[in-house]
Amino acid sequence: MVAALVTVLRGTPIADTERTILNAALRVLDERHKGVPILPDLIKVIDEGPERLRSVTLARGSEERYRKAVDPLHASLLGLLDGPMGETFAHHTTTPIRLDSPGGVCIDISGIDDADAELQAAVLLACWSDGFGAVEASHALADQGMGPQRHFFVVLDELWRVLRAGRGLVDRVDALTRLNRQRGLGQAMITHTMADLLALPDPADQLKAKGFAERAGMVICGGLPQAEMPMVNEVVRLSTAEQNMIVDWSTPPSWDPTLNRDGEPPGRGKFLVKVGGRPGIPFKVELTAAEREVNDTNKRWAHSTTKPKRL
Numbered sequence: 001m002v003a004a005l006v007t008v009l010r011g012t013p014i015a016d017t018e019r020t021i022l023n024a025a026l027r028v029l030d031e032r033h034k035g036v037p038i039l040p041d042l043i044k045v046i047d048e049g050p051e052r053l054r055s056v057t058l059a060r061g062s063e064e065r066y067r068k069a070v071d072p073l074h075a076s077l078l079g080l081l082d083g084p085m086g087e088t089f090a091h092h093t094t095t096p097i098r099l100d101s102p103g104g105v106c107i108d109i110s111g112i113d114d115a116d117a118e119l120q121a122a123v124l125l126a127c128w129s130d131g132f133g134a135v136e137a138s139h140a141l142a143d144q145g146m147g148p149q150r151h152f153f154v155v156l157d158e159l160w161r162v163l164r165a166g167r168g169l170v171d172r173v174d175a176l177t178r179l180n181r182q183r184g185l186g187q188a189m190i191t192h193t194m195a196d197l198l199a200l201p202d203p204a205d206q207l208k209a210k211g212f213a214e215r216a217g218m219v220i221c222g223g224l225p226q227a228e229m230p231m232v233n234e235v236v237r238l239s240t241a242e243q244n245m246i247v248d249w250s251t252p253p254s255w256d257p258t259l260n261r262d263g264e265p266p267g268r269g270k271f272l273v274k275v276g277g278r279p280g281i282p283f284k285v286e287l288t289a290a291e292r293e294v295n296d297t298n299k300r301w302a303h304s305t306t307k308p309k310r311l
Contacts, residue, residue: 223249
């Protein structure tokens with residue numbers, strides 16, 4: 001997780017030597033620290049430089065060689081505490097995940113401005129890792145008869161934000177998602193288009209991201225433009241009728257002159273379920289009034305005080 005955060009901060013994966021240093025430092029921290037350690041505790045271990053940590057840097061008793069080896073990583077870790085990430089990762093979690101919550105757990109990152117792309121990706125990745133860790137802990141307790149055996153359904157929304165945050169993060173998401181059957185959980189990964197998965201700069205990352213969709217037992221498509229169809233067809237076969245239906249759903253709403261506003265978009269709430277090569281199952285999601293209020297992304301338009309009035 002620390003390596004992933006540093007990758008987001010730098011925009012490039014950390015070096016192998018830095019990964020080795022992190023591994024050794026975390027082991028020292030695990031042995032020495034009482035309670036739950038946080039990043040400042042990890043930085044303190046690297047700054048002190050115990051012998052176990054110095055040995056993996058090949059410092060051979062030289063303080064200068066040790067500092068030269070750890071300083072780039074040390075600087076990046078300090079950047080996580082007081083840099084583009086602010087103080088998000090500098091303190092203990094104030095609201096831990098409760099797996100016994102009857103309504104499930106929803107982590108809302110809407111308070112992070114869209115301009116803070118690095119912070120959004122880092123928070124998403126951290127929350128996903130924490131969530132999967134909580135699931136593993138629950139299973140460990142259940143195996144020892146210390147808790148109930150639970151099954152989980154995990155939704156990973158805004159997938160594209162994490163994938164574009166830095167090279168190598170595809171591997172982190174891939175590692176999170178490959179063992180879901182062994183972990184006793186179902187999983188949904190949500191992104192806007194197939195192009196999001198193939199827009200990564202590294203060709204190897206593109207293939208791995210495409211594999212997320214290829215390995216999915218079920219693919220659900222909302223309205224998509226015609227240009228997306230060839231990419232979707234590489235993952236799941238769509239008939240001509242199914243393609244036309246999905247493309248029609250992406251059509252913008254028309255103007256309703258009687259109500260003096262846009263009509264309902266033709267694809268609102270409409271989706272197509274595809275399981276392998278079987279015929280797709282179209283369905284429509286109907287929201288309650290309370291759900292519509294929560295999910296209304298046009299509030300600033302609808303509640304504007306500068307709207308032109310009808311004469």
